Amino acid sequence: MRLDGKVAVVSGSSSGIGLAVAHAMLRAGAKVVFSSERPAESLPELTASLDPQSAIYVAANLLEDGQAERLIDAAWQQFGAVDILVNNLGTYREPPLLEVTRQQFDWIMHLNVWSGIALTQAMVRRNVAAKRGGRILFSTSLNGSRSEPLHTLYDASKGAVNALTRQLAIELAPMGFTTAAVAPGLVETPLTDMGLRSDAAGRQAVIDQIPVRRIATVDDIAPWFVFLASDAASYSTGCIVTVDGGLDAQQMALRPITEAEKSFG
Structure with a gap:
């Protein structure tokens, strides 16, 4: 579980799961490049806490061509290597199916899927030239293999990330790279709030459907990235690790939950 001597790049790490993963890898001994599209001056607490000897922040808008290469180059220039790439960048933006446009599809697939491909290409090219392998991790979701209403684009993008994790394992193994993905269920982040903090009854209804009877925190998820x-x-390599409090194991989430079950949790 130690990452001493390794260098990690974590995309989408200014908040949520990505921020927790980057900090967890830093605590495990890695040198870490935090990154998101947000300018450094908009993240004073984060950037002020980073020691340049072990961690830096690089703003990179991965919707723009050339930014993936610039991010990987910045890591090499600062720390002389990239051993671990965490493709965490992604979001949820979802109209109803009959209102989905090609532009919306392209935007989500670019952000949630292509950004990971572009960063992987940049890392692999640089590492192969230096005769190094590496570890490539993805943030996916239980929604990559299970679905829910009003998630057409998000679920399709996470299904693509799952397939990409498996495909890269086969293609990159001869070059010395391995891949893995972490698939959380519902995690408490700014992206997944969806009113659950303000709607006590709605929040409880969600919790009652999770076998372990609580919504995950980012600290439940981050250690899996460190281990992988x-x-x-x-x-x-090619594995997708589900960390969901038992959601994927449950057959009938919407059946009535008995008082005995609630008290047992």
Whole structure:
């Protein structure tokens, strides 16, 4: 579970799961490049807390051509390597199916899927030239294999990320790279609030459908990325690790929950 001597780049790490993953890798001994599209001056608390000897922040809008290469180059220039790439960037923006436009489809697929491909290309090209391998991780979702209403674009993008994790494992193994993905269920982040903090009854209805009877925190998720990036997981590639409090194991989430079940939780 230690990452001493390794360098990690974490996209989408100014908040939420990405921020927790970047900090967890830093605590595990890695040198870390935090990144998002937000300018550094808009993140004073984050940037002020980083010691340039072990962590930097690089603003990079991965919707723009050339930004993936610039981000990887910045990591090499600062720390002399990239051993771990965490493709965490992604979002949820969803109209009803009959209102989905091609522009909306292209935007979500670009952000949630292509940004990971572009960063992976940039890392692999640079590492192969330096005769190095590496570990490539993805943030996916339970929605990549299970679905819910009004999630056409998000679920399709996360299904693509799952497939990409498996495909890259096959294509990149001969070059010394391994891949893995973490698929959380519902996690408490700014992106997934959806009114759950202000709607006590709605929040409880969600919690009652999770077998462990609580919504995940980012600290429930981040250690899995550290483990998958570590040498302890070096023989695993192409795996998608579900961390969802039992949601995927449950057959009938909407059936009535008995008082006995609630008290047991």
